Amino acid sequence: MSAQDRPRLAAVMGWPVMHSRSPLMHGYWMEQLGLSGGYIPLAIEPGTLGPALKALHPLGFAGCNLTIPHKQDALAIVDEIDEVARRIGAISCVVVRPGGTLFGTNNDWLGFLGNLYEAQPDWRADSGPVTVIGGGGGARAIVHAMLSEGVPELRLVNRTQARARQIADTFGGPVTVLPWEDRHDALDGVTLAINTTSQGMVGMEPLDLRLDALPAGAIAADIIYTPLETPFLAAARARGNATVNGLGMLLHQGPPAWKLWFGLTPEVTPELRARLERSILGR
Known part of the structure; x- marks a missing residue:
């Protein structure tokens, strides 16, 4: 054969x-x-x-x-x-x-970028800060994706701050680690906010995050696709923000x-x- x-x-x-x-x-x-x-x-x-x-x-x-x-x-x-x-x-x-x-x-990082650019083709990495929530393997893939695209500032927030610092030490560059209690304010002025935790997945508690500081023109993204719209994305959509769910990350x-x-x-x-x-x- x-x-x-x-x-x-x-x-x-x-x-x-x-x-x-x-x-x-x-x-x-x-x-x-x-x-x-x-x-x-x-x-x-x-x-x-x-x-x-x-x-x-x-x-x-x-x-x-x-x-x-x-x-x-x-x-x-x-x-x-x-x-x-x-x-x-x-x-x-x-x-x-x-x-x-x-x-x-x-x-995984290529999947995230392919999904992001398919859903929001006008997003530009150099247009402003990005906030990433989480400190696991998903967060590491997203941080790599964002830095590879040239984001000028990446704010990393995780419940266990030491894990976030390990990521920052690995990747270097414009990564700033913020304490968990500052997560709400970490959305101020960003062009993109990304949840990489399992919070909001079917059977899990929703992500505990207020969106008051999220700019009207910012994109909210999640790497979860069960459900297709997490509470985080639903809240962002309700206030008029563009949203990107995690299904396209799997596809791409x-x-x-x-x-x-x-x-x-x-x-x-x-x-x-x-x-x-x-x-x-x-x-």
């Missing part, structure tokens, strides 16, 4: 993983491009990621995405890590090299992965977005 005739195989590994919308998204692209193959959710228990990743090559997989809780653990397992994943401190995409070695990178991190796995760049289409939205809404 020639390489061209082989089915394209990729996966997402997580624990849990069956809630992931990634198989629906990648399956759509397989269908649209007329490819044989599949994108499979693999429930990999914590502590067993190493054997799972090593099995990708003999099983014919081109690579996989990683989700909670495996993104950090993969750093010590793969054979090669690019500078982006090293700085972010997490791997979201693993590529199986022809000889079976594993390469790790992080496409897909094409860079396909480029690495299959040498193809699928399109993020309105039909695909609508299909995922219906799935999230249970329709």
